[in-house]
Amino acid sequence: MAIRINGTDVAAPDDARVSLLDLLRERLHLTGTKVGCNQGACGACTVLVDGARVLSCLTLAVQADGRSVTTIEGLGSADGPHPLQNAFIEHDGFQCGYCTPGQICAATAMLREIEAGVPSYVTSDLTAPAPLSREEVRERMSGNLCRCGAHNGIVDAILQVAAERAP
Amino acid sequence: MMPFSYRRPSSIDQAIQMAASGGGRLLGGGTNLVDLMRKGVERPSSLVDVTALSDAIEETSDGGLLIGAAARNSAVVAHPLIRARYPMLARAILAGASAQIRNMATVGGNLMQRTRCLYFQDVPGSRCNKRAPGSGCDATGGFNRYHAIIGASPACIATHPSDMCVALAALDARIHVAGADGARTIRMIDFHRLPGERPDLETLLEPGEVIVAVEIAASPFVGSTYRKVRDRASYAFALVSVAAGLTMRAGTIAEIGIAFGGIAPKPWRAFKAEAALRGGPATAQAFAAAMSDELADAAPLPGNAFKIELAQRTLGAVLAELSGGDR
Numbered sequence: 209m210a211i212r213i214n215g216t217d218v219a220a221p222d223d224a225r226v227s228l229l230d231l232l233r234e235r236l237h238l239t240g241t242k243v244g245c246n247q248g249a250c251g252a253c254t255v256l257v258d259g260a261r262v263l264s265c266l267t268l269a270v271q272a273d274g275r276s277v278t279t280i281e282g283l284g285s286a287d288g289p290h291p292l293q294n295a296f297i298e299h300d301g302f303q304c305g306y307c308t309p310g311q312i313c314a315a316t317a318m319l320r321e322i323e324a325g326v327p328s329y330v331t332s333d334l335t336a337p338a339p340l341s342r343e344e345v346r347e348r349m350s351g352n353l354c355r356c357g358a359h360n361g362i363v364d365a366i367l368q369v370a371a372e373r374a375p
Numbered sequence: 376m377m378p379f380s381y382r383r384p385s386s387i388d389q390a391i392q393m394a395a396s397g398g399g400r401l402l403g404g405g406t407n408l409v410d411l412m413r414k415g416v417e418r419p420s421s422l423v424d425v426t427a428l429s430d431a432i433e434e435t436s437d438g439g440l441l442i443g444a445a446a447r448n449s450a451v452v453a454h455p456l457i458r459a460r461y462p463m464l465a466r467a468i469l470a471g472a473s474a475q476i477r478n479m480a481t482v483g484g485n486l487m488q489r490t491r492c493l494y495f496q497d498v499p500g501s502r503c504n505k506r507a508p509g510s511g512c513d514a515t516g517g518f519n520r521y522h523a524i525i526g527a528s529p530a531c532i533a534t535h536p537s538d539m540c541v542a543l544a545a546l547d548a549r550i551h552v553a554g555a556d557g558a559r560t561i562r563m564i565d566f567h568r569l570p571g572e573r574p575d576l577e578t579l580l581e582p583g584e585v586i587v588a589v590e591i592a593a594s595p596f597v598g599s600t601y602r603k604v605r606d607r608a609s610y611a612f613a614l615v616s617v618a619a620g621l622t623m624r625a626g627t628i629a630e631i632g633i634a635f636g637g638i639a640p641k642p643w644r645a646f647k648a649e650a651a652l653r654g655g656p657a658t659a660q661a662f663a664a665a666m667s668d669e670l671a672d673a674a675p676l677p678g679n680a681f682k683i684e685l686a687q688r689t690l691g692a693v694l695a696e697l698s699g700g701d702r
Contacts, residue, residue: 224381224422227409247410251475260449260478266409267479270381271402271424314475321474326453329469329609334458350609351473 209274213238214282220273228272229253229264232279240280240309244353251352254310255279261317280309283316291372292316295365303356311352315366318348319373340370376412383424387553387587393423395555395583401425403484404447406476411489415498416506425585426481432457438593441551444483444586448539449474451482461591463599463618467542470603473610483586485539486550486566490577490640492522492533504530505574519678521612524686525670526639531574532676535567535641536612542601544642545618545634548591554584563589567641574640595630596620598697603636604689613637615685621657621697628652628698633690638682645669648690657698662691 210217213236221231229246232238232255244252246265253264256278284290292312295301302308322344327334330347338344345363354362381402384390394401399421402408411417429443432454440460442451448468451457458465471477471485494501494514502511514522514532522532540563548563561579568576580586599620605611616636622629631652633645651665666687673683 224379225376247413248406248476251473254475260447261475262479263406263475266404266406266476268381268405268409268422271405271426273383317478318474324453326449327458327465327469329466329603331469334462334465335455347609348474351475 211269211272211274212276214277214279220270224268224270226269227265228255228257228267228269228277231269232264232277238279238281242306242309244307244310249353250307250310251314252307252310254313254352256313256317259317259320261314278313280313283312290316291369292365295369296362299361299364299368300358301361301365302354302358307352307354307356311349311354311362314349314352315362315369318345318366319370321348322370323373340367340374342367345370376415377418377420379412379419380421381424382421383427385427387428387585390423390425390428390585391553391555391583393421394585396421397582399423401483401487401585403445403481403487404476404479405484406472406480407484407488411496414496416489416496425483428585429588430481435590439591442482442589442591444481444588446482448472448477448480448482448485451539452477460594461542461546461599463545463596463601463620464539464542464591466601467538467603467616467618470601470613470616471538482539482589485537486586486589487578487580488535488537490531490533490535490567490570490574493518495533505533505570508573508575515676519676521614521637522676522679523639524675524679524682525673526569526641526643527674528570528572528574530572531570531640533570533574533640534612534637535577535639536636537642538601538603538613538616538636540567540642541616541634541636542618543589543591544644545599545620545632546591546594547632548589550586551588551590552580552584553587554581558587560590563642564644570640594620595622596632597622597630599632600693600697602689602693604685615682615689617686617689617693619690619693619697621694623657623698626656627654628657629654635686635690638686645690647671652694657694659691659695662694663687666690 244250648665648669
């Protein structure tokens, strides 16, 4: 078995203590994924595992064995940025930028969750398609902290991409 | 972190065998356990990753649901029957943690997360009877805003932080477990223990046993919901939370189920309040009187005495909403 990271197979580490975050940053030098709190409180280390947003700091790399991991490096590049990356630039969705990779990975998965009809704690009707509002985006993105306080720009950027993708 | 071995069994029998080998812990999503290992609170010599076991959500023959222990919290909410039939469970799960953590955390792991407070996690700075039995408790005379007002003991006042478990207690869920000696079922309301003199023992799950599934019966409630009051709007533990289900018949309360989070060392099923309300009217006075009955034995601390009124008001608001009131 192996961990598929941005399309490339990587062997799971022999030492089970290695977190997915440390595997990405320290061994594979994929430093787009950031270390924030390293205890599941800030969301800076958010990556996608089999398409679902998870915290790489609280994931042991061996837990990802046999799974597919996408990091910010797998979502977009300087030459071909992800629509969310362009929207974050347009709406000033960051200041220092440290939380941005986690924000964008989380937002990527969040938009899919809304498209799949998954409600949030602030959704009034649990069985109807989830609406897309500022309140919804703020609740759904509450696991990603921005200590520069760029949250309003982040919500604007996400709402713009969501509107562009709407059928 | 101490070195440990890691295995991922593909069957219940394998998992039981590995779990019985000693020194090990079962691993679900790891959102609590891995964090506690990094903090030095937990030091298992081996991890048995049980996420390859059943995560199926299936209807039972009597109209209930059986949820595989490996089901991720987010998958439970995504299931249409959970949302349609058990709104209080869906809302409770959605009130918990963040989307990332709900994607990782399993149902079994949610049950087995540690009953905890910040002093428990402060290694080596704070004394904690749960972490080091007999060492003392720094929370009792410390910052205890988040601690229990009922069901605690001089040894430990930590709360069980799960939201999902509060709804499962109100729904009278049953936990299916299996071990070397066979399978058994534990009522959710019995699954977690009160601390007494042994706060290090938190559940009735025996070493070597594995949680297989959680069963919820057909809901007897016409309406149900979950409300969580916390220090910020999202991604915080409850100060007080209420899971409640209600069925009115001819102007009186026919069926009622209430459980609280944030106020006790375990998901707190409010049997006294239910008994006071059943068969009576759904009025603000009745709700307040029922809550007074429920908290008659409460022993709040200087930092959390506000939870008595907060619990009363939260229950009143939830029951008014469910009974068609305007609060």
